[in-house]
Amino acid sequence: MSELLELTVAEAAAKIASGEISRDEYFDAWRGAAAGDELNGYLWRAEENGAGGEGALAGIPVAVKDLFCTEGVQTTAGSRILEEHRPLYTATAVRRLGEVGAGLLGKTNMDEFAMGSSNENSAYGPVRNPWDRERVPGGSSGGSAAVVAAGLAPCAIGTDTGGSIRQPASLCGIVGLKPTYGAISRYGMIAFASSLDQCGPLTRDVTDAALLLDAMQGRDPCDSTSVGIEGGVEAPSRQDLSGLRFAVPAELAHDAIEPGVRAVFEATLKRIEELGGEIAEAPLPHAEHGISAYYVIAPAEASSNLARYDGVRYGMRVEGEGDVIEMYESTRAAGFGDEVKRRIMLGTYALSSGYYDAYYGRAQKVRTKIAEDFAAAFDSFDFVVTPTSPSVAFGLGEKTADPLAMYMNDFFTVPMSLAGIPAISIPAGLAEPEGGGPQLPVGFQIAAPAFAEQRLLDAAYALEQAIGFDARPGEGGDG
Amino acid sequence: MAELEAVIGLEIHVQLATRTKMFCGCELSFGDEPNVHTCPVCLAHPGVLPVPNEEAIRYGLKIAAALDCEMAGRSTFHRKNYFYPDNPKAYQISQYDEPLAVNGKLGGIRIHRAHLEEDAAKTIHLGESGRIHGSGASLVDFNRGGTPLVEIVTEPDLRSAAEAGAWARLLRTTVRQLEVSDVNMEEGSLRVDANVSVRPAGSETLGTKTELKNMNSFRFLEKGVEAELARQRELIAAGGTVVQETLHFHPEDGTLHPLRSKEEAHDYRYFPEPDLVPLAPTEEMLREARDSLPELPEARMLRYEDELKLSAENAAQLAADPDAAAYFEATCDSAAGVEAQVVANWVTGELAAALRQADGASPAESKVTPAALAALVAMVGEKKISHGSGKQVLAALVSEGGEPAAIVEREGLAQISDSGELEAIVAAAVESNPEAAEQIRSGNQKAIGAIVGAVMKETEGRADGGEVNRLIKEKLGV
Numbered sequence: 001m002s003e004l005l006e007l008t009v010a011e012a013a014a015k016i017a018s019g020e021i022s023r024d025e026y027f028d029a030w031r032g033a034a035a036g037d038e039l040n041g042y043l044w045r046a047e048e049n050g051a052g053g054e055g056a057l058a059g060i061p062v063a064v065k066d067l068f069c070t071e072g073v074q075t076t077a078g079s080r081i082l083e084e085h086r087p088l089y090t091a092t093a094v095r096r097l098g099e100v101g102a103g104l105l106g107k108t109n110m111d112e113f114a115m116g117s118s119n120e121n122s123a124y125g126p127v128r129n130p131w132d133r134e135r136v137p138g139g140s141s142g143g144s145a146a147v148v149a150a151g152l153a154p155c156a157i158g159t160d161t162g163g164s165i166r167q168p169a170s171l172c173g174i175v176g177l178k179p180t181y182g183a184i185s186r187y188g189m190i191a192f193a194s195s196l197d198q199c200g201p202l203t204r205d206v207t208d209a210a211l212l213l214d215a216m217q218g219r220d221p222c223d224s225t226s227v228g229i230e231g232g233v234e235a236p237s238r239q240d241l242s243g244l245r246f247a248v249p250a251e252l253a254h255d256a257i258e259p260g261v262r263a264v265f266e267a268t269l270k271r272i273e274e275l276g277g278e279i280a281e282a283p284l285p286h287a288e289h290g291i292s293a294y295y296v297i298a299p300a301e302a303s304s305n306l307a308r309y310d311g312v313r314y315g316m317r318v319e320g321e322g323d324v325i326e327m328y329e330s331t332r333a334a335g336f337g338d339e340v341k342r343r344i345m346l347g348t349y350a351l352s353s354g355y356y357d358a359y360y361g362r363a364q365k366v367r368t369k370i371a372e373d374f375a376a377a378f379d380s381f382d383f384v385v386t387p388t389s390p391s392v393a394f395g396l397g398e399k400t401a402d403p404l405a406m407y408m409n410d411f412f413t414v415p416m417s418l419a420g421i422p423a424i425s426i427p428a429g430l431a432e433p434e435g436g437g438p439q440l441p442v443g444f445q446i447a448a449p450a451f452a453e454q455r456l457l458d459a460a461y462a463l464e465q466a467i468g469f470d471a472r473p474g475e476g477g478d479g
Numbered sequence: 480m481a482e483l484e485a486v487i488g489l490e491i492h493v494q495l496a497t498r499t500k501m502f503c504g505c506e507l508s509f510g511d512e513p514n515v516h517t518c519p520v521c522l523a524h525p526g527v528l529p530v531p532n533e534e535a536i537r538y539g540l541k542i543a544a545a546l547d548c549e550m551a552g553r554s555t556f557h558r559k560n561y562f563y564p565d566n567p568k569a570y571q572i573s574q575y576d577e578p579l580a581v582n583g584k585l586g587g588i589r590i591h592r593a594h595l596e597e598d599a600a601k602t603i604h605l606g607e608s609g610r611i612h613g614s615g616a617s618l619v620d621f622n623r624g625g626t627p628l629v630e631i632v633t634e635p636d637l638r639s640a641a642e643a644g645a646w647a648r649l650l651r652t653t654v655r656q657l658e659v660s661d662v663n664m665e666e667g668s669l670r671v672d673a674n675v676s677v678r679p680a681g682s683e684t685l686g687t688k689t690e691l692k693n694m695n696s697f698r699f700l701e702k703g704v705e706a707e708l709a710r711q712r713e714l715i716a717a718g719g720t721v722v723q724e725t726l727h728f729h730p731e732d733g734t735l736h737p738l739r740s741k742e743e744a745h746d747y748r749y750f751p752e753p754d755l756v757p758l759a760p761t762e763e764m765l766r767e768a769r770d771s772l773p774e775l776p777e778a779r780m781l782r783y784e785d786e787l788k789l790s791a792e793n794a795a796q797l798a799a800d801p802d803a804a805a806y807f808e809a810t811c812d813s814a815a816g817v818e819a820q821v822v823a824n825w826v827t828g829e830l831a832a833a834l835r836q837a838d839g840a841s842p843a844e845s846k847v848t849p850a851a852l853a854a855l856v857a858m859v860g861e862k863k864i865s866h867g868s869g870k871q872v873l874a875a876l877v878s879e880g881g882e883p884a885a886i887v888e889r890e891g892l893a894q895i896s897d898s899g900e901l902e903a904i905v906a907a908a909v910e911s912n913p914e915a916a917e918q919i920r921s922g923n924q925k926a927i928g929a930i931v932g933a934v935m936k937e938t939e940g941r942a943d944g945g946e947v948n949r950l951i952k953e954k955l956g957v
Contacts, residue, residue: 310562
């Protein structure tokens with residue numbers, strides 16, 4: 001049984017295809033593993049064997065962030081306001097996984113409406129980091145990252161708006177890929193910030209990320225902004241990085257990076273050079289304003305996207321004493337958590353008459369500038385690389401009192417989201433947290449031009465092989 | 480004080496008669512049981528996304544072309560945010576700073592813009608107030624929610640309530656002919672709001688306007704605007720000032736009442752809809768919109784006046800309805816040598832009256848074919864039958880159809896062409912009406928009617944009135 005759980009998705013899929021292992025056997029093994037969740041990673045687990053039919057992912061169980069609609073299966077978005085919500089339809093990304101044989105293993109915990117970087121904003125309690133249960137797994141796809149890292153799921157999908165796949169992947173020591181905006185349909189993915197939200201895989205390795213991406217990508221008639229990746233992606237096989245140029249943005253080398261993270265980052269740059277890659281500094285002058293722009297644009301869109309949760313048609317309703325306005329107010333007061341309310345207020349303010357140009361309008365201009373910075377960098381470079389997160393996993397409750405400190409977690413991931421380009425985080429090593437303690441995973445982020453996912457996966461694969469990261473929670477940590 | 484001139488602009492919502500809604504696949508319906516034409520998208524369930532209806536875009540472009548607008552090569556959708564139970568997403572997807580079309584003209588009135596958007600659901604408020612405030616409960620029917628709309632905004636070019644009504648009718652007949660909407664005001668597929676203000680005649684600046692809503696017929700539109708103009712004129716005459724507000728028309732008594740300020744104090748927080756990409760109609764779509772336009776009422780009316788020399792009244796009457804126009808033109812084509820105005824008189828006069836008396840059918844639906852009417856008009860013109868007999872034949876055509884010649888033959892309505900026979904009848908009539916004859920001789924022309932009547936009675940209307948008159952005068956030597 002446990003041998004089955006050691007297999008990567010690609011390995012398991014090959015064994016299932018050859019008949020060496022059965023779909024049901026494999027799926028049940030994972031149901032058993034998921035049943036042992038002590039991290040609060042799952043909000044719902046499959047009660048029956050959900051192994052699907054034929055296809056590239058036949059029999060592969062997938063843990064799905066509770067932001068994706070699944071027909072008849074609870075979809076809470078980590079919020080009280082959708083506690084009882086059972087969607088009438090299934091998100092395109094989940095449906096596509098099913099079409100190639102994957103099955104739904106469980107729905108994973110998350111920051112409410114994907115707003116957060118620590119998973120402490122879930123209405124259903126925080127997720128614990130399998131490397132150290134007193135630390136956060138990152139967010140907002142913290143449940144998806146934690147269950148893959150802890151061996152409670154072979155793979156997972158999440159969503160990334162400003163880093164919500166890459167940052168938890170980094171903090172949990174797994175691979176997290178945010179594809180190009182438009183690569184995967186957003187239909188059925190509960191909206192946080194529509195112009196930024198993108199679905200992606202959280203996996204043990206780069207090959208599995210490619211497999212899941214290939215299954216989910218594609219234009220969807222239900223999503224006007226979806227494009228797909230022409231020709232899809234293939235399993236990466238590149239062994240070296242010769243002839244490839246990697247840009248390190250000078251402006252991102254800020255002093256908030258933990259020394260341990262910086263050390264792993266610099267060691268990884270050396271690896272790239274050993275593999276034949278070329279490293280140079282490149283200017284991304286506007287990237288440092290990414291956080292400011294992001295925390296205007298994302299809340300603005302969220303304030304509109306979340307206005308539909310009004311108690312009229314579905315979800316929670318709290319009747320007030322008086323008219324419908326009071327019902328709206330009491331429902332939303334009871335149904336939303338503090339961070340969601342904070343962002344709704346920020347966003348409402350940023351869009352209001354008289355402030356639009358100063359906030360939303362200006363933030364969009366910064367966004368354009370950041371996209372132009374990347375475009376200019378990609379004129380002479382193949383990739384832009386950064387640490388994924390300025391720190392390793394931090395302690396539960398450590399940053400909850402200081403939203404701005406929490407927002408800085410997204411410092412390295414937000415610019416790529418604003419530019420709409422693909423970026424991957426791969427585990428690059430372990431580092432001691434600031435203030436001491438057991439070693440924790442450090443992620444390395446690689447970004448590529450829009451729709452250059454194949455190039456990105458190939459380079460990440462070569463680097464992954466060279467790094468040979470094989471630490472597991474419980475070995476490197478105390479959990 | 481200078482006379483106060485009316486300044487009126489209209490905002491028109493046209494519901495498009497597409498098969499499905501603006502952003503989802505639900506079928507449009509009217510009068511179905513509530514909430515049967517709904518889906519996760521138009522109920523704004525979590526995770527759904529809008530997909531624009533291509534047919535609606537084509538219909539919108541067609542309307543824009545008919546209004547002689549400049550059609551934008553690129554237009555965008557925005558979100559208009561507000562909370563209300565009829566607005567399930569809590570935002571309406573509408574076009575804002577980049578509309579589908581701008582700068583048009585219809586009937587001499589400038590069109591500011593035309594844009595696409597989606598309709599709200601229908602709310603029914605239980606309780607006496609009939610409004611959301613003070614109602615015990617409200618019910619929402621989402622069947623209508625998401626129906627495609629084209630909003631047309633005119634410049635403030637209209638100068639009276641009557642002009643506003645007439646122009647709205649022209650707009651309706653124009654859009655109706657495009658076959659993109661039912662344009663029915665009672666059913667709400669055409670909704671006309673009016674922005675009304677007054678200013679000293681000759682002034683160039685605009686006065687403070689009020690917005691009038693809920694006028695669901697052309698008559699109510701005219702009544703509402705009339706009432707508001709009167710109110711504003713009185714107010715200003717009494718030294719008051721107009722306050723910008725939205726007024727709700729009450730059809731029961733024709734009065735206008737302000738909406739509570741809470742209901743209209745909105746900051747819509749418009750921003751570009753991130754779920755949709757900009758609309759970029761292809762050259763082919765734009766060309767198709769222009770090329771598919773039929774001759775529209777305004778152009779047809781001008782052609783009737785200029786080329787067919789119809790009276791302005793008849794031209795407007797016949798041009799408004801494409802079916803009536805086609806019938807009229809087919810009749811003209813069959814009635815070679817007859818003036819178009821004569822045909823117009825028959826279509827709008829005698830035929831309309833005969834149909835009203837019968838089953839109220841339209842000319843095109845009636846049993847009277849354009850060829851039959853043309854033959855009848857020609858027979859009267861050529862004095863083969865009298866005008867009166869013509870009306871009799873027309874009545875027969877209306878009830879049974881057929882050929883006028885056969886009816887004339889059957890009913891023996893052919894005019895008496897033998898002048899000897901007619902002279903004898905005239906002589907007998909003069910003899911049996913000596914008093915009238917004496918009056919005519921002494922210069923009272925009016926008395927001739929009695930003798931003409933006697934002749935017509937004797938001939939059962941088969942005599943030509945002009946000829947009878949001439950013979951009577953000849954007989955009496957006047």
